[in-house]
Amino acid sequence: MxxxxxxxxxxxxxxxxxxxxxxxxxxxxxxxxxxxxxxxxxTPLLVQQALAQASDAPGYPTTAGIAQLSATFIDWARTTLGAPGTIGVLPSIGSKELVAALPNLLGLGIHDRLVIPEVAYPTYQVGGLAAGLEVVATDSPELLSTPVSMVWLNSPSNPTGEVLSLARLQDLVSWGQLHDVVIASDECYFELGWEAEPVSILDQRVNGGNLTGLLAVHSLSKRSNMAGYRFGTLAGDPELVRRILGIRKHLGMMVPTFVQYGAVAAYQDVQxxxxxxxxxxxxxxxxxxxxxxxxxxxxxxxxxxxxxxxxxxxxxxxxxxxxxxxxxxxxxxxxxxxxxxxxxxxxxxxxxxxxxxxxxxxxxx
Ligand SMILES: Cc1ncc(COP(=O)(O)O)c(C=O)c1O
CATH class of the missing domain: 3.90.1150.10 (Aspartate Aminotransferase, domain 1)
Known part of the structure; x- marks a missing residue:
């Protein structure tokens, strides 16, 4: 049954x-x-080589990932996203998998409400429904009369290519922090700005250095042609990331060691x-x-x-x-x-x- x-x-x-x-x-x-x-x-040759060099991997990877990976990501986030150096970082098998699992990893369930963009990548809804949440599609979560536990933002957006402005992100972050809402920002197309400069939720101009309740999702699939490697990153509020790491240790889903080395090589190179x-x-x-x-x-x-x-x-x-x-x-x-x-x-x-x-x-x- x-x-x-x-x-x-x-x-x-x-x-x-x-x-x-x-x-x-x-x-x-x-x-x-x-x-x-x-x-x-x-896939860039330097990534393929890093993967090959790390292919002798008899032992289990840790859930937190290799130290070099978090250090490299923090460096990249500081220079590319304008993030503070205090962010928590957790590698993930793919960002789709992370998006689908995040409400559950946060311990949300049937009493919680998730807000997703009106026109959105379908996995936001799926992850909410899979964990039993009520899912509401609106671009103005602050106008809802009912409480919200979590909001997904996606800028640049899939599918529309729209970019959320600095001012809009500042407003949403202030509102979220005031009302104890987790704001998760999917930024997997961050480096593909054409007619607008994408802004990260981790940018200190957005959050003033206060990362409470803020999480960003990044991916190497499109940035570095590594969709087949399945590598994503969750970064932001150190306390939230630490709690999610604790859950993930029980659930497994560790990122293969050689993929982590490939990711280090990718984040170290901008060319x-x-x-x-x-x-x-x-x-x-x-x-x-x-x-x-x-x-x-x-x-x-x-x-x-x-x-x-x-x-x-x-x-x-x-x-x-x-x-x-x-x-x-x-x-x-x-x-x-x-x-x-x-x-x-x-x-x-x-x-x-x-x-x-x-x-x-x-x-x-
Ligand atoms: C907005 C958005 N988020 C996440 C993903 C997942 O990407 P991946 O799992 O390859 O990192 C995609 C893939 O198309 C996407 O469009």
């Missing part, structure tokens, strides 16, 4: 896209997949991040121009790995129209009802595939 605890979970959205992949494959064997947003460029960003900049410009000429309006998209586009019609119609050209994109409805008229277009295709997408769009005008 099984329980019905998972009954509230939505259907896995990507399954609904399969028929459109079939249409796109009819156009050509070379379907251009701009849907999932999985990196296609190589590969700059090079990757330039690749995405060129792909973004090409796709933005072609989609606009094709009749899409590009909204938000100031940062991050996606273009957020609309033809002012139902997203499934747009998905179908692009599938006819052999191009697969994601319907906005995967991210919330409010996004019914949008599609999300990932920048994660090779230069050749992007050039092909541009020529198909241009010929399709």
């Amino acid at each position: 099984t329980g019905d605890r998972w009954a509230q979970l939505p259907d896995f959205p990507w399954d609904a896209l399969v028929p459109f992949a079939e249409i796109a494959l009819k156009y050509s064997d070379e379907m251009i997949d701009l849907s999932v947003g999985t990196p296609v460029d190589s 590969h991040v700059r090079e990757q960003k330039e690749r995405y900049r060129a792909r973004r410009a090409a796709l933005k121009g072609a989609l606009s000429a094709f009749g899409f309006e590009i909204c938000h998209s100031q940062a991050g790995l996606y273009l957020w586009a609309t033809q002012n019609k139902d997203c499934w119609e747009s998905v179908a129209g692009l599938a006819e050209l052999g191009i697969l994109v994601t319907p906005g409805v995967f991210y919330g009802e409010k996004a019914q008229k949008f599609v999300r277009v990932a920048l994660t295709a090779s230069d050749l595939a992007v050039a092909q997408a541009v020529s198909r769009l241009t010929a399709g005008v």
Whole structure:
């Protein structure tokens, strides 16, 4: 016999896209997949080498990770995010896994309310429902009349590419700290700012050095083309991180030692991040121009790995129209009802595939 605890979970959205992949494959064997947003460029050699050098790993890794990893991350967070040197740091197997587990790791449950963005990466809701929380989708948690235990922020946003301003983050942090709300900020696209500079919740301009209740989630999947390594980091309020470490020690989920060494190499190097960003900049410009000429309006998209586009019609119609050209994109409805008229277009295709997408769009005008 099984329980019905998972009954509230939505259907896995990507399954609904399969028929459109079939249409796109009819156009050509070379379907251009701009849907999932999985990196296609190589993992930097320096990361591969660090992983290989650490591959003799007979012993268990610790849950807290190697000292070099937290020291390197703290250094990176200080220079890149403007964080204080006092942050707590905990490595994680992937940031999706961390997002899905965080309400549970914080000990939240059926009496708690979780706020997620109105248009959001689906795992925020899933993690809340999995732990039995009530999940409310709003961008203005401070206007709710009922108490809130935890808020997810996501800037730059997946899917919209919107960036939360310094002033907005300051307001949310003051409100959260006043009302004892954990503010978790998913910043996994932090280094991909195009028309706006992303600001971290750990930035001392945001929190004045008071990290109470503040947690940031970072990922190397997109920054360093390491999605296959599954590496994320939780950082922020040292007391909260210490408590989560205590729970994680019981649950396991330690990050493999060689992955940690790969992560150290990735966080110590900025050159590969700059090079990757330039690749995405060129792909973004090409796709933005072609989609606009094709009749899409590009909204938000100031940062991050996606273009957020609309033809002012139902997203499934747009998905179908692009599938006819052999191009697969994601319907906005995967991210919330409010996004019914949008599609999300990932920048994660090779230069050749992007050039092909541009020529198909241009010929399709
Ligand atoms: C907003 C957001 N958070 C977290 C993740 C998870 O990334 P990963 O688990 O590869 O670190 C993704 C992946 O697409 C994402 O878009």
